[in-house]
Each structure stands twice: as C-alpha cells, then as structure tokens.
Amino acid sequence: MIVYYFSLPKVLFKPNYTTVIESAEGHFIGAKIADDGQWRFPESDSLPKKFEKCILAFEDQHFYYHFGFNPVSMYHAFLQNRRANKVVRGGSTLTQQVIRLHREGTKRSYFEKIVEVILATRLEFRHSKDKILRLYAAHAPYGGNVVGLEMASWRYFGLKPHQLSWAETATLAVLPNAPSLIYPGKNQQKLLEKRNRLLKKLFEEKTIDKDTYELSLLESLPEKPFVVPQTAPHLLQKIAKTNKGEKIKTTLKLGVHERVNEIVSQYYNLYKQNQVHNIAVLVVDVKTRNIISYVGNSPTDISHQKDVDIIEAPRSTGSILKPFLYASMLDEGEILPNTLIPDIPTQISGYSPQNYDFSFDGAVPASRALSRSLNIPSVLMLQQYSVTKFYEQLQKLKLRDVNRHPSNYGLSLILGGAETNLWDLCRSYAYMSGTLSNYTKTQDEFRSNELANLNYNSNLKVDFGKPKKEKNVFSAGAIWQTFNAMREVNRPQGDEAWRFYDSSLKIAWKTGTSFGGRDAWAVGITGDYVVAVWVGNATGEGRPLLTGVESAAPILFDVFRLFPRTNWFQAPYNDLEEKEICIQSGYLAQENCKSKLQWIPKNNRKTENCPYHKLIHLDKTEQYRVNSTCENIGDIVNKPWFVLPPVMELYYKSKNVNYLPLPNYKPGCVAVNQGRKMEFIYPNANTKIVLTKDFDGKLQPVIVKVAHSETEAELFWYLDDKYLGSTKTFHEKQILATSGTYIITVVDQHGEELKRRILIESN
Incomplete structure (x- = not known):
C-alpha cells in the first residue's frame, strides 16, 4: 500500500509552459514558447462542454463509470490486435492516456500497460474526473510542437476553445489520436473522415441535432496553423522574466493598444527615411495606474534593435525633467509662477548653457521659461535651488537611473546630463496628476502611496495607501501651477492655433531633446491619462532634425486623440492663496508696481517683493530725471518705473518694445544714487x-x-x-x-x- 501510495509523483507534469498574455478583455495577444520548444498553455481551470462531449464520445464513453481502466475495452482491443497481428486499437481510457503522457518516452509493451493500469487507478484516487479531463486537455499532443487544447484552438482556428463550433471541436478531439500522422495541413482526407465519424456518432447519440450535424459536415478543415499573435512582444518579454510559464491577463485595452501600434508603425515608416528606427510609447490610466498600451519598440528589424524594450532603457533626459524643478521651486516658495528669471549670456565655472535657438530674452517669466523650454533660465533656477536639493526630489520620485552623486551631474542635470526611462517618467507624472485630482476631490487630502508603481496585471489592484494631510513630493498647488505652465507649450506643426478653438486637446505636456539629437521625448498629462513617447535610435546614434517637438510630440497628440476629451484640472483652492502680484515682474507686489490678484501656492507668500520697480523723480515733461539740485521740489513728478539690471535690460528691450529705459538726468543735475548702470x-x-x-x-x-x-x-x-x-x-x-x-x-x-x-x- 505504501508503494502504491507513492507510486505517482505529486506533480505529474513539469511546469514547462508557454508564457501567455491576454488583454484586459481576455483576448490572446501574445505568447513566448516554452523552454522545450513546445507551444503549451498553462492548464485551464475549466473545460468547454463541447470538447468534453466530443472527447468522451471519441476516446472513452465510459469515463465516468470506470476507475481508471476499462477491462471490457482492453479485452476487445486485445482480441482485435491478435487477429490483425498488429496494434489497431488501444483500449486505453483517458486516465491511462494521462499516465502515458506523464510517462512520455516509455516503450510500449504489455508490462507498460500493467504499469499504466496501476498508476491510472492511483490517479483516480488523487483527482476528480473533471481534473483528469483538464490534465488530458492541457497535455495532449496536437501535431508539430503544439500541445494542449487551448494552444491547438488558437493555432488552428484562432479562437478560444469555448468559441469553437461542433465541427472545430470535433476536429481537435480526434487530433491527439495520431498527432504525428494527421494534423491540419497533413493527411487532410484522413482527418476529415475521422472528424465526420465523430460528428455522426454525436448525432446518433442525440448530442447534436440533425441541422447542426449537416452544417458541421460542410465546415472545412484548417489548412495551416495561425501565426501566434505578438501584439505586445516587449511587455511579454517583461512578464516572462517574473511570471514565466504563466497566463497573465494584462491591463492592456486591446482596441487602444492596436491603434497605438498602428500610429507607431506609421511614424516609423516616415522617420526611417531620416535613419531614425526606434519608437516607444507607454500609456497609463492615472486613476488605476494600469498600463493600457505598452509599445516597447517600433516594427523595425534585428539590425536596428527591434527586440530592445526602450520603455525600460535609460536614455538622456534632455529637458523632460524641467517641470519637476519648476514644481519644486514653487513648492518651496523660491519663485512665483511668473517670476522673472534672467535669460542672458551665462558662464558658471566654465559651463556655458545655451538656449535651443542661441538667443537671449534678457528676462522671462518662469512659467514661460518652462513652456518654451529655455535652457539658460532653467540652469539659473537650478543654481538658485541647488543641484543637491533637486537630486533629492528626483530620488523621491523614484527615478532609478538618476543614480550618481549630485556632483557628477552639476547644473547639466536639468539639461540632459542625467538619464531616465519611460516607465519611471510615466509613474512620476501619473503621481502628479493623481495627487492633484485626489486633492480636489477630497478637498485637502493626499494619499500615502500616491507614487505607486505602474501595473500591468488585471488580477492586481494598486493600493494608494491611507489618506493623510502631508504631501509626498509636491503640493497640489504647485502641481496645478506646473500643469498650467505645461499647457502653454507650443503645439507641433499643424496645431499652432490650438488656443483659438474649443475642441483643442486640454493637456499638460513637455518635450525634451538630448544633445546631438539622440533622444526625442514627449510626455502628456490629463486627469485620466499619461502618455509618454520616445523617438531615436536604440544604438544611441544621433540624427539631424530629431527633436521632441518635431518627432515625439506628433505621436503624443495622435495617441491622445484616441481618448474622449477631458476637462482641465480643477484648482486646489485649499492649497492656494490669492495675492497681489506685480504684473511686469511676477513677484509679490510692492507699492511702486501695478498689480493684479493671482492664485499662488500657499508657500509662495514668503517670496520676496518685486525688486525691479522703483520710484523715480521726473520733470514736468517727464522726459528727464531730476532731483532737488536742478528742479524745484514742487515741480518734481514722482513716477513708478520698471528697471532691469543692465545686462538683462540689454536683451529684454530688444524683445519687448514696450520696455522703457530710465530717462537721462536733466542737464545740470547732479546724479546721485543712480544704481548700477x-x-x-x-x-x-x-x-x-x-x-x-x-x-x-x-x-x-x-x-x-x-x-x-x-x-x-x-x-x-x-x-x-x-x-x-x-x-x-x-x-x-x-x-x-x-x-x-x-x-x-x-x-x-x-x-x-x-x-x-x-x-x-x-x-
């Protein structure tokens, strides 16, 4: 009894399965072949009734009545084989066939038959009849390297087993009987005859009616196997590393994902003319953090690294991190949304940043510096904020590839001196969108795990943690102001007039271009979705004309057009304060400048008052500056004046025709306290x-x-x-x-x- 009890291993079949992924709707979208070269799906937890009826009618009519073997069937098989002097009938039950599949490679003999009988009875003790049927269906051979009902169903008919007709199901029921001799594309006539015999038997047993039988006979056999779909090959690679041999129902929305694939394919065919061969797109649902489209690379070839998953690849950031600096400085009260930032020729410890067009504005509002992606203001802002503090902010955002010491990056950290990847970038911007949406929904609450990782498994649900009053990285007010600035980014060619029509896409977005045209980035954010795009060459080869605005942004906007239009983010008024702001300088207003009320993050109230407005003294004509040395005090006109430092003024007045330089002193006046000229x-x-x-x-x-x-x-x-x-x-x-x-x-x-x-x- 002890030998009998332990005669059968606990696990009959080694878990050497194909890794399978399905869309969120349950559609088969990809599979990676098992290590032994077989297409073998993981065992299913249910079996279609049609297949059960067919397989029992064809292989083992008394399956539910025997205890592992059928003596009568074995005796008749023995007599027929003796008369024919060869094996013409097996007489094995389905339970015995499961044992035979388990003992694959064992030589057929009467002794082996006895072993099968013993082990079959042991299997009946261990498992239910339904479980034994599922074992058979999962491991039965179906010709070539196709194993199991589910894989055969996809391979030969392109459908799930429960979607098959009676004729298709009957075809799969008879295939394991001689899979090396008869399968779709080989010995079609023999296969047709076997199928039709089974259909006739089903009709005679009244399992199917006459109409079904006659229509089933008219159905043709598959000519050749279907190609295994590879709709998301790079996500499949990623899943196979952690869930090898499993069937995973992903979060991909098939319709959206297929359209994104089409968009990427269209742009790939266009960009490859400029020898740009790789594109990656990641689309995330902000509310759930579920990935709804994962395009790891364009449909290029092996010589251009088609198998490289760009989504996880570290690439130079270009300007894509600038919104994080802007939000950080807003959050800590170091700038206001429109604080004037110098945009002048700059040299810092031998480092000379340049704007993309090599021009200077003299001074530019911080929000416009972000929307125009100006490099010099960004470097000066980072110098003011400190590289170390900004590095710590990026660590809080879990940007894994920003992993060197801050001193190794220096001020180039904001201009592409660091690397990141699409996955981390999407997670960070989804965190910002989720934080703002949740704060306005709950009025004043953050969530402890708002910076949750992205999810691709439909069976998992992201836990955003518990409500709390403290921010994680950025406050809601700072995020709202940052998104407002990102909304003003100039749209790509063909969409320049977006402000003038109501149907325009309401998104916050940012582009980035690394040095030498190696990487083109674009990321867009709404309350519902984050879309991130990368364009370039996986080899790192740069190309002329490859920029975030011209190359990545058109893909971004085409992807966003797949979704319903959404409303703009609501203002988080509990995290904002209305203050008088100087119209020209963007600083907190002082008595000498024209001001207007503006919503600013609460921490911004500690910023300094406007340093660029002062009261000057003019003569009655207001053409000259005067003082008591050359004008009667009663004739002096006092007037507020907007005055920039000389270098800022030099470039600012060339771009702002309304800027008025300080008038000269009236002849004969003794100039005092003129300030730096x-x-x-x-x-x-x-x-x-x-x-x-x-x-x-x-x-x-x-x-x-x-x-x-x-x-x-x-x-x-x-x-x-x-x-x-x-x-x-x-x-x-x-x-x-x-x-x-x-x-x-x-x-x-x-x-x-x-x-x-x-x-x-x-x-």
Whole structure:
C-alpha cells in the first residue's frame, strides 16, 4: 500500500509552459514558447462542454463509470490486435492516456500497460474526473510542437476553445489520436473522415441535432496553423522574466493598444527615411495606474534593435525633467509662477548653457521659461535651488537611473546630463496628476502611496495607501501651477492655433531633446491619462532634425486623440492663496508696481517683493530725471518705473518694445544714487581664458562684452594701465595678450567704473 501510495509523483507534469498574455478583455495577444520548444498553455481551470462531449464520445464513453481502466475495452482491443497481428486499437481510457503522457518516452509493451493500469487507478484516487479531463486537455499532443487544447484552438482556428463550433471541436478531439500522422495541413482526407465519424456518432447519440450535424459536415478543415499573435512582444518579454510559464491577463485595452501600434508603425515608416528606427510609447490610466498600451519598440528589424524594450532603457533626459524643478521651486516658495528669471549670456565655472535657438530674452517669466523650454533660465533656477536639493526630489520620485552623486551631474542635470526611462517618467507624472485630482476631490487630502508603481496585471489592484494631510513630493498647488505652465507649450506643426478653438486637446505636456539629437521625448498629462513617447535610435546614434517637438510630440497628440476629451484640472483652492502680484515682474507686489490678484501656492507668500520697480523723480515733461539740485521740489513728478539690471535690460528691450529705459538726468543735475548702470556680459570674474588659433596658426583675441543702461553711453576700455579705446552703442572689445593675470577696467562718460580680473593663456 505504501508503494502504491507513492507510486505517482505529486506533480505529474513539469511546469514547462508557454508564457501567455491576454488583454484586459481576455483576448490572446501574445505568447513566448516554452523552454522545450513546445507551444503549451498553462492548464485551464475549466473545460468547454463541447470538447468534453466530443472527447468522451471519441476516446472513452465510459469515463465516468470506470476507475481508471476499462477491462471490457482492453479485452476487445486485445482480441482485435491478435487477429490483425498488429496494434489497431488501444483500449486505453483517458486516465491511462494521462499516465502515458506523464510517462512520455516509455516503450510500449504489455508490462507498460500493467504499469499504466496501476498508476491510472492511483490517479483516480488523487483527482476528480473533471481534473483528469483538464490534465488530458492541457497535455495532449496536437501535431508539430503544439500541445494542449487551448494552444491547438488558437493555432488552428484562432479562437478560444469555448468559441469553437461542433465541427472545430470535433476536429481537435480526434487530433491527439495520431498527432504525428494527421494534423491540419497533413493527411487532410484522413482527418476529415475521422472528424465526420465523430460528428455522426454525436448525432446518433442525440448530442447534436440533425441541422447542426449537416452544417458541421460542410465546415472545412484548417489548412495551416495561425501565426501566434505578438501584439505586445516587449511587455511579454517583461512578464516572462517574473511570471514565466504563466497566463497573465494584462491591463492592456486591446482596441487602444492596436491603434497605438498602428500610429507607431506609421511614424516609423516616415522617420526611417531620416535613419531614425526606434519608437516607444507607454500609456497609463492615472486613476488605476494600469498600463493600457505598452509599445516597447517600433516594427523595425534585428539590425536596428527591434527586440530592445526602450520603455525600460535609460536614455538622456534632455529637458523632460524641467517641470519637476519648476514644481519644486514653487513648492518651496523660491519663485512665483511668473517670476522673472534672467535669460542672458551665462558662464558658471566654465559651463556655458545655451538656449535651443542661441538667443537671449534678457528676462522671462518662469512659467514661460518652462513652456518654451529655455535652457539658460532653467540652469539659473537650478543654481538658485541647488543641484543637491533637486537630486533629492528626483530620488523621491523614484527615478532609478538618476543614480550618481549630485556632483557628477552639476547644473547639466536639468539639461540632459542625467538619464531616465519611460516607465519611471510615466509613474512620476501619473503621481502628479493623481495627487492633484485626489486633492480636489477630497478637498485637502493626499494619499500615502500616491507614487505607486505602474501595473500591468488585471488580477492586481494598486493600493494608494491611507489618506493623510502631508504631501509626498509636491503640493497640489504647485502641481496645478506646473500643469498650467505645461499647457502653454507650443503645439507641433499643424496645431499652432490650438488656443483659438474649443475642441483643442486640454493637456499638460513637455518635450525634451538630448544633445546631438539622440533622444526625442514627449510626455502628456490629463486627469485620466499619461502618455509618454520616445523617438531615436536604440544604438544611441544621433540624427539631424530629431527633436521632441518635431518627432515625439506628433505621436503624443495622435495617441491622445484616441481618448474622449477631458476637462482641465480643477484648482486646489485649499492649497492656494490669492495675492497681489506685480504684473511686469511676477513677484509679490510692492507699492511702486501695478498689480493684479493671482492664485499662488500657499508657500509662495514668503517670496520676496518685486525688486525691479522703483520710484523715480521726473520733470514736468517727464522726459528727464531730476532731483532737488536742478528742479524745484514742487515741480518734481514722482513716477513708478520698471528697471532691469543692465545686462538683462540689454536683451529684454530688444524683445519687448514696450520696455522703457530710465530717462537721462536733466542737464545740470547732479546724479546721485543712480544704481548700477554697467555690467559685464562676458567674462565672469576670475575666468580662465585660453586663446585659440585659427587654421593659419594665428592667435585669436578674446571678445569682452559689457552692457550699459544708457543707449548712447560711451565707454573707455583699459587692460591694466593700457588704454584700448572706446565704444558706443555696442560695447565689445577685442583683447589679445600674452599669458598672465589682467585687470579689465571700463569707465563711462559719467566716471562710473567697472573692473574684472581674468587669467589669459595664449600658448
């Protein structure tokens, strides 16, 4: 009895199954073949009634009445085989066939038959009849490398087993009888005869009626196997790493995912003409964090890395992290939404950032700097905020590829010096959208696990944690203001007039382009979805004209057009405060500037008042500045004036025609407390300048630049004690000197003096 009890292993079949994924609706969308090269689905928990009727009628009519073997059937099989002097009938029950499948490779003999009988009875003790039928259906051979009913159903008919007709089901019922000799595409006539005999038997037993029988006979056999669908091959690869040999019902919405695949295919055919071969798109449902489309790569070829899953690949960020800096500074009260940020030639410890178009605005509102993705204001904002603090914010957002010490990134962290991936990027922006939506819904609550990981398994539900009053990374007010700024980003070609029509997509979005045109990013956010797009070459090869706006953004907007239009985010008034804001500077208003009421995050009330407005004294004509040395006090007109520092003013007035420079002092007035009128544009203090040579080996001078607030000012230049000459209007001077340390001195016609120490190397 002990030997009998342990004669059958607890697990009959090694778990060597095909990894299978289904869409959220239950459609078969992909499979990865088992390690032994067989297409074998994991065992199903149910069996279609049609198949049960067919297989019992064909293989084992007394299945529910015997205890593992059928002596009468075995005796008749023995007599027939003796008369034919060969095996013409097996006489095995379905239970015995399960044992035979379990003991695959064992030589057929009468002794083996005895072993099968013993083990079959043991199997009957262990499992129910339904379980034994499911074991048979999951492991029966169906020709070639197809194993099991479910795989055979997909492979030969492209349907699930329960969707098959009686004729199709009967075909699959007779196939395991001789799978090496008869299967779709081989010995079709024999297969047809076996199927029709089974259908006739079902009719005679009144399992099917006459009409069903006659119509079933008219159905044709499949000619060749269907191709296994590969709708989401890269998600399949990802799932196979953690859920190998399992059937996973994913969160992918098949209709949306197929359309995203079509969009990617269309743009791939367009971009490959510029030798751009790889595209990835990730779409996330914000409310559930479920992934509804996962396109890991474009339909390219092996030579262009078609199997690489770009969604998890670290790539240079370009400008895609700028909204996180903007939100961080808003949140900590270091800027207001429209605080003026300098946009001037900048050099910081030898690092000279440049805007994409190599121009300067002088000063630009912080929100516009974000929407226009200006590099210089972003670098200056990061310098003000600190690289270390921003790095810590990115760690809170769980950007896994930002993993070096902050000093390794420096200020380039905001311009593409770091790497990230589409997965982490979507999770971070979904966190921001979810935080804002939940806060406005509950009035003043955050959720402890708002930064939850993305989910692709329909059987799992994301736990957002418990309600709390403290923010996770950003406050709701800061997120709302950030999304408002991101909504103003210039749309791609063909959608420039989006502000003027009601049907335009209401999304917050941002693009990014890495150095050398290697990576083009676009991410868009609504209250319902986050869509992230990457375009480039998986090999890292850069291409001209590859930018986030021109390459990734069109894909982003085409994907968003698949969804119903949504309303814009509601303002989180419990996290906002209405304050008087200076219209021109964007700072908290002071008495000398025109202001308007504006909603700002509560922490922003600690920011400084406007530093760019001051009260000046004018004569009655308001053409000249005056003071008590040249004008009667009763005739002096006091007027607020918007005044920028000289370098900011130089570039700002070229882009803003309404900007009025300070009037000159009235002749005869003694100017007092004029403030700084001159500033060096280049170089910075204590800068080391290496003079270069041209193609002829001739040493080239350094160009020193100065800005003066008076348009007609004349400046006099000195290098140490040597007079270099004067300049008017445009204040630039060439300096050519031997190696050494020098003092550059600039003096204007009023006697105001400016000095700068530099180190020159001319070797």
